[in-house]
Amino acid sequence: MSTYRLSSIFKPRSVAVVGSQSRPRSVGRAVVNNLLASGFSGPIGLVNRHPPAWEGVTTVRHLRELPWTPDLVVIATPADTVPALAAEAAEKGAGAVVVLTAAMGHGPGSPAARLQALTREKGLRVLGPNCLGVIAPHARLNASLASRFPKAGDLALISQSGAISGGLVEWSMSQPVGFSAVVSLGDALDVDFADLLDYFATDHRTRAILLYVEAIRDARKFMSAARAAARTKPVVVVKSGHGAATLATPAGSTHTQNLARPSAVYGAAFRRAGLLRVRSLDELFAAARTLGQVRPFPGRRLAILTNGGGVGALSVDHLHLLGGTLADLSDGTRHVLDGILPVGWSRTNPVDLLTDIDAERYAATIETLLDDPANDALLAVNVPTVLSSSVEAAEAVANVLRRRPAHGRRKPVFTVWLGNDPQAEAILDAAQVPRYPSESDAVAGFMHLVRHREVQAALMETPPSLPEDFSADVATARALVDAALDAGQTWLDPLATTQLLAAYGIPMAPLWRAGDPEQAVRLAAPLLAQGATVAVKILSPDIPHKSDVDGVRLNLPNETAVREAASGILRRARERRPDARIEGVLVQPTVQRPKARELIAGIADDPVFGPVIAFGRGGTAVEVINDQAVALPPLDLRLAHELIARTRVSRVLKAYRDVPAADERAVALVLVKLAQLAADIPEILQLDINPLLADRDGVIAVDARIAVARDRRLHKGRGHPRFAIFPYPKEWERTLTLGDGQTVQVRPVKPEDDAMFREFFTHVTHEDLRLRFFQAVKHFSHEFIARLTQLDYARSIALVAVYPGTHDMLGAVRLHADANYEKGEYGILVRSDLKGHGIGWQLMRIMIEYAQWQGLKVIEGQVLRENRTMLAMCEQLGFKVHPDPDDPTLMNVSLPVAAAT
Template sequence: MSTYRLEQLLRPRSIAVVGGSPREKSLGRAVLKNIRTAGFTGAISLVNSRYPAIDGTISVKAFADLSSPPDLVVICVPPVSVPSVVAEAGARGAAAAIIITAGLGHGSSSLADACERSARAAGLRLLGPNCLGVLVPGVKLNASFASSMPLAGDLAVVSQSGAIAAGMVEWASQRTVGFSAIVSIGDQLDVDFGDLLEFFAFDRATRAVLLYVESVKDARKFMSAARAAARTKPVVVVKSGRHAAAARAAATHTGAMAGSDAVYDAAFRRAGLLRVLDLGELFDAAETLGRVKTVAGKRLAILTNGGGTGVLAIDRLLDFGGIAAELSEDIRARLDRILPATWSKSNPVDIIGDADAVRYEKALELLASDSANDAVLVINVPTALASATDTASAVTDFSEKRREKDGVPKPLFSVWLGSGGSVSEIFDRAKIPHYPTETDAVRGFMHLVRHSEAATAMMEAPPSLPENFAPDMSTARRVVMAAISQTRDWLDPLEVVELFDAYAIPIARTAFAATPEEAEKVCASLLTNGQKVAVKVVSRDIVHKSDVGGVRLNLSSPMEVRRATEEMFATVKAARPQARIIGVSLHPMIVRPAARELIAGIADDDTFGPVVLFGHGGTAVEAIDDKALALPPLDLKLAYELINQTRVSRLLRAYRNVPPVNINEIALVLVKLAQLVADVPEIRELDINPLLADDKGVLALDARVAVAKVVPKFAGHGHPRLAIRPYPKEWERHVRIGESWRLLIRPVRPEDEHLVHAFFERVSPEDLRLRFFAPVKEFSHVFIARLTQLDYARAIAFVAIDEANHEMVGGVRLHADANYYAGEYAILLRSDVKGRGLGWKLMNLIIEYAQAEGLKRIKGQILRENSAMLRMCRELGFNIVDDPDDPGSCVAVLSLSAEKKHS
């Protein structure tokens, strides 16, 4: 993420427009006119070597002729001229540029590449090329060729498509929904989704973000920024190309099932984004989020004068996962007293077709006061018996009264079927979201519900893994690297068993035989107690064995095994003459009548890297196409969510005389697979099909593993292939202070909430005040969750645990800025262990970590009265300076270099 100079891009003090002509349809002229018409208050310059002036604005011939460097340059020249303009703007000291021009090409030696290299050298931020531009109504900026300027508001729009951005502008011109910014990013040469999500996440003028996505350029950057933004405000995304074919044919069932859009869907879900399917839904989201800040739950009450529309609304509510609110007994009785005897007596509250404005307002007043619901949807069907306009006015009048009385009244949503512009204007003025149909309204309500649920889920502490799970990473790496050293793409069956054993993934025993005679001998140990065996061809050139006659099942004697092997060799050789047949693998036929056949594995996505797949397995796996995906790493909570997204999850419960599956064992397998691909990035694809599951546990019957040398998918530090940086186990340290104090210092985990809470209980109020700069009375779940649930791509926190009693005795944390240039640290020790050297250990560790991450400096804010901390920082080489914003504190700054070492 980099918010470097984005302030100048979105809130410039001066603008220079390059290009254009006096022609009416000239792009540069249109942009210049928009900037002036919007009322931009800063300096506006025109750089144009062909025309001395356009529409009264005097031009200069070159950037060198400008009196001062502009904050923002808007480039509207032909493609071939863009690189030289970018170079000149950078040389003049401009901060940011919008390249509206299209047709710059892609890749090495293109015009776009030349622009990128010049801009990077000069520190010039680029938006575009091939974009609509930027509109920021709050600062009267319209640096675009959009046809109109929207109202100021608190919704930010980031669109990869200029047409979609223009559509949002036009839609907004018909409503009173306002925007904090509308940004068209085009080809994302520099500024991309990640940068803008980072900016808007901490922008006080923005309450929610709407995204139109065609593709993500840097998945790790996107995921980190999206997760940070979604923790603070709703982020709604619509992505095109949902049904685009996968980019390549996959070699495993897992790979074939993990389509590109399914991976995007998994990524959006993991980041806490609200995905919508089309522009209609995106506009609904804008309508809702632009007017309603939050909703407490998903219980919706519906007030209507038409029973059929109310029932349809309830149907859609249940379809979308909402809850039809019950009426409390008190409210039901009070409604009975004011409504006709024929009213519905339940939700939806049908107040009959002759309902007038007074009846609507009285019923709405009662429903809005009912604690049994979280929001109210008011529906009006036009009749000749009452005025739809009067009824709308009554609803808005009631809303205004409640707002004056309660400050933040219960959310209201409205549908006036077939209403005209006058009704829309009434609801617009009252800032009540209104929709053309009941489906649109219910969907809008559920957008708020889903955001609330996502925000809550991101604050939950997942259950920890069993303490006895200790994977043998060295064995796993040895097995995989041996295959790669032999230039093999696939592990053989015995290697797969060894790999799975290293991570305690249950798999059926396997034997290997090179010849039919050897197969006859080897199978004897498997044919015990009446058991039968399966024989499968082993060839590094054949992935799907059954397709070429390479699988024989239910063999009951050594002679059968020998004959089957001989016949198999002949059949496979005839089907695939070029295939190198190494031998056969022998497997016991597993009989588990109540077992469900599942599939689990790892697929490799071109954008997001490894993804975990789970679903319905068996021979018809691709035809059934019942699967769900998740980005690693996983914890048990995420694994359970992955399982529950599939249809087959319903078959895992008990039914008839079939006992329920041990779902915990399935979840464990998924977590172990995610850990395996994190530990061994050389694993490219992994396929377990079927994975048998019943009440006794799970067992992999057949598995394939593809391997390859690591080609880093993401630049910078951290895992070379995972879009979400996993728990940094390599930073765990066992240390000793003095002769007997032994500590484990490790990165914090989400499940450490109880550990951190107990730690705070033993820190004195004075030490807490010195750390948090104010008295601290209690530590809520949300507060501690923010400390323990970190995105390791942008922050780290180390906890020091006494190995004798497993109690936390201290902690230190570091949060890098968006540009990953500097980081801010904080440290706190348990009050009863101060003075023993732990603070020194933790500070040295955070300095070491910052150096390893490539940060250039770290700093910390310290109260002037905290003499012990100031003394330690001086001894560590920090420079202590005054805090310009707080006379009661100072700032400790340490410049870092690769050579700097503290002991």
């Protein structure tokens, strides 16, 4: 449902509380007390069988007896009574209920199941059950069990834990931060993380969003909402459960599967969505403090000012530990400071003022550092001494910042005032200067903002495209997997595995199957005759890791060695795994690449996020070394390189000593191809390439395993049944014939279309650009183009018409669905020199067809009143056209999708 009726939770005009209020420690009484204490201005109703007299509120025995309709109903009654009370609230016309009741059970027939069914039938929004409630300080609403009412501010907190919500509220009382809302999700039968991310992403009172996550249920819905929110404002998340071992997978799982731990997968999801992940509540508090006072800024170079050399050194250590950059001092700044500071100052960053600095020189130093273009932010650390005043130093900081321009970009200043001087702290708080209890906290706050900025930049980056000549043989891969499934196999045959990888351009050393030692000798003979050596490996669908039964022999130089190796391997396998099906041995030429790095690459299956691409250090000790990273598909080359860079093994892919650099691009291509394979064949459950050898000549897979299973759907509706991120919708590629007989290709926009869009805009007149964007557009920034090409296909589609062969862009149409997937807003633009060829008409028809496929109810748009050509086309397509009530220059157009033909 997303944002539907959420205003009833955060901006209710009236509230009713259902539950006992007579007992002093009852939940209902606590909520009523909080509502009254918060100063809620609307009507408050108390519903109870024996309602007590309560001044200033309405008391009734039943909800239906209230003389007015409550927007929000808070329920704190026994579990069995909750569904009926919620139904009564819906009949009364309430928009939402907050259910504080716990232990409502699970499964068919439980109170929780009955409540969930009711929400879908009546359209009633439910927060909870088993939650702390909701706080909306700007609405003077405290419909919760929190012990304090926080200050109004611009941080929204969404937590699955009521204890975390209450703790953050308590912590905020002594901090210069405030909240736009505090929400406890509880069991989240209806309202979930995605709904609230959608809501707060567009809430003008919310500047940043804080999340405490225990588990995500609907990964695709969460990822779509999180990516949309992160593009507009900072989203910080802390996830409990770092210590979870491995996924609950069968005993025969691959190395890749065992390495894709839940915490790593969640981290990959948060990173892909553009969220800033922190590891503890302390970090979340620090992030809340920073985001509540400092707006994101460009750059990552930190200048440090201190009157204590040791504290300055510790600040630098922590900055390096977190991956920050220590700013240089420009020559001009050093020259100015030489004239301000006494002989003996550090003359480098950190700027050590010595211990007897006075307020005037302190202020002058801050002014100089803020004016220095060689840094992006300033950290001021003050240590109390008998020779200098902490209060005067705080006044110096405040006065400097007051004198600087209030408008435009202000370089942020972070402060640490050791010694707990209340007067100094009050001065900094009054000046809205962020202060921290220690230098490590301050540096962490600085890095939170740096990382947020970098995440935003990554969301807008344009990745390089895949080679034009790469084309996967999907039909062959599909046939191999279908044949295995039809035969009842759960693991692909080794020969089929080699063929499937070849279908996606992933080279693998050839192999042959031998039923006994003598056949192994015959298969190896041609290789041995050429002077090559061979490898012999156990062949069994029940032995996933060959080394477990000592089932591998390498570098065998002659027939005798091959015969003895095959005999020994088969004997040991039968002795150690008498239950296993032994089908023989595999014979392979020994891959001789002495300076290659052993890597692992593959596909794992996560029960929440579906297919996951994993990469890391390979070999027999892969799980002991534990050097891996994971990413959610689909991938492009930029994301693949970023995945590689998050491992330690990435360092040895570079050149060192007499070892040439490995072909990292070839490694990245393998990861992109695996992601494409996961997109094309959802039945691939696990895939393990170990080792994948990489050197300067490229890559080759030495061993691989592929597990398959019938399609196990994670997500309802359109698109890939298992991907958490909606992949490129290839099914919307079309070939059209225009009125003049020319053939054009229509396809969804891709992230790498940046250059194509830039060239397209050179063929559009300034007047046509004004008609499309409602203003003159003279400069196409990277961010502007990225917003057109970086799409979340779960919510948006943009279709471009291009000439086959040249890929010259003729026009584009886009449709963006609202958070409730009911309405879609469209936009269209055609090259000015190609008007009259029917391109716009064809694109609009495909866009309408897409809206029907997506299940939208209405397509809407705004058109300048003077744009008669567009208005006429809309009328011909069946759109209703009417004036915009708020802007006389605009016309609103709308089309009921079901009625479109």
